[in-house]
Amino acid sequence: MLEALAGRDQTFGLALNGSPPIAMPCRDFLRLRQDEFDLLGKITLPLAARVLDYGCGAGRHLKHLRAARADIHCVGIEACDGLRAHCNAAVASPATFVANWQQARNEGPFDLILLMGNGLGVLGDETAARAGLRELVDSMATGARLVIETGLWCGQGYRTNTLEIHHKGRRDGPFRWGGADRDWVVQALEVLGCEVTLSDSRAPDDVLFFAVATKRRLPMVPPPARIPL
Numbered sequence: 001m002l003e004a005l006a007g008r009d010q011t012f013g014l015a016l017n018g019s020p021p022i023a024m025p026c027r028d029f030l031r032l033r034q035d036e037f038d039l040l041g042k043i044t045l046p047l048a049a050r051v052l053d054y055g056c057g058a059g060r061h062l063k064h065l066r067a068a069r070a071d072i073h074c075v076g077i078e079a080c081d082g083l084r085a086h087c088n089a090a091v092a093s094p095a096t097f098v099a100n101w102q103q104a105r106n107e108g109p110f111d112l113i114l115l116m117g118n119g120l121g122v123l124g125d126e127t128a129a130r131a132g133l134r135e136l137v138d139s140m141a142t143g144a145r146l147v148i149e150t151g152l153w154c155g156q157g158y159r160t161n162t163l164e165i166h167h168k169g170r171r172d173g174p175f176r177w178g179g180a181d182r183d184w185v186v187q188a189l190e191v192l193g194c195e196v197t198l199s200d201s202r203a204p205d206d207v208l209f210f211a212v213a214t215k216r217r218l219p220m221v222p223p224p225a226r227i228p229l
C-alpha cells in the first residue's frame with residue numbers, strides 16, 4: 001500500500017482460509033467508489049463535527065470528508081505506522097491519527113464513525129465485535145451515525161476468517177478478520193439503541209453491504225397522567 005501511495009501501481013494477493021490468493025489492486029483502497037461517495041454525501045454533519053474512521057488505511061474517506069468540510073475534526077485509527085504517517089501528512093488539521101481505540105476513545109463524542117473497506121473485521125471475533133460496537137455506540141452523540149461495510153462469502157451470522165496478504169514473494173499474517181450478514185448487523189445495532197438502514201455496496205467482492213446506524217434520541221418521558229378534577 002505504501003508503494004502504491006508513492007505512485008507505483010500495486011496488486012496484492014488476498015488468501016482466505018488457506019485458499020489460493022485473489023488479486024486485489026491497492027488502488028481500490030486509495031480512492032472512493034461512486035457508491036461510497038453517494039453514501040457519505042447523504043450524511044449531514046453538524047458544525048465542527050467529530051468523525052472517527054476506525055482502520056482508516058490510507059485515509060481515503062477522511063480525505064474526502066476533509067475536502068468537503070474544513071471545520072470537522074478527523075480522527076483516524078490505523079495500526080500501520082507508515083499509513084498513519086501518510087494520513088498525518090495528507091489530512092489537514094484539525095486531525096488526529098492514532099494506533100488503537102484506547103488512544104481514540106477520549107476524542108469523542110463522535111458525530112460519525114466509519115468502519116469501511118470490509119471494516120467490521122477490525123473489531124475481531126464475534127464477542128469482541130459485539131463489545132467493540134457497544135463501545136463505539138457509547139462514544140457517539142445522540143443522533144450520530146455509524147457506517148459499516150461488511151458481508152460474508154459463506155455462512156451466516158458472524159464469521160471470523162483467516163487472511164494472508166501476499167506481495168512480491170512476502171506473506172503477512174495470518175490475520176483473523178470478521179464479517180457478518182445483514183441480520184446479525186441489524187440485531188447487534190438495534191440492541192444498542194440504533195435505527196439501522198441497509199444498502200448494497202459496489203465493492204468488487206460482490207458480497208458486501210453497508211449498514212448505517214443512527215443512535216436514537218433518548219425516549220421521551222411521557223407527561224404525567226392528568227388527574228380529573
Ligand SMILES: C[S@@+](CC[C@H](N)C(=O)[O-])C[C@H]1O[C@@H](n2cnc3c(N)ncnc32)[C@H](O)[C@@H]1O
Nearest residue numbers: 029055056057077078079080099116117119122
Ligand atoms: C481492509 S483495510 C480498510 C482501509 C480503509 N478503511 C479503506 O476502506 O480504505 C483495513 C485497515 O485496518 C487496519 N487495521 C487492521 N487491524 C487494525 C486494528 N486492530 N487497529 C487499527 N487498525 C487496524 C489495517 O492496517 C488496514 O489499513
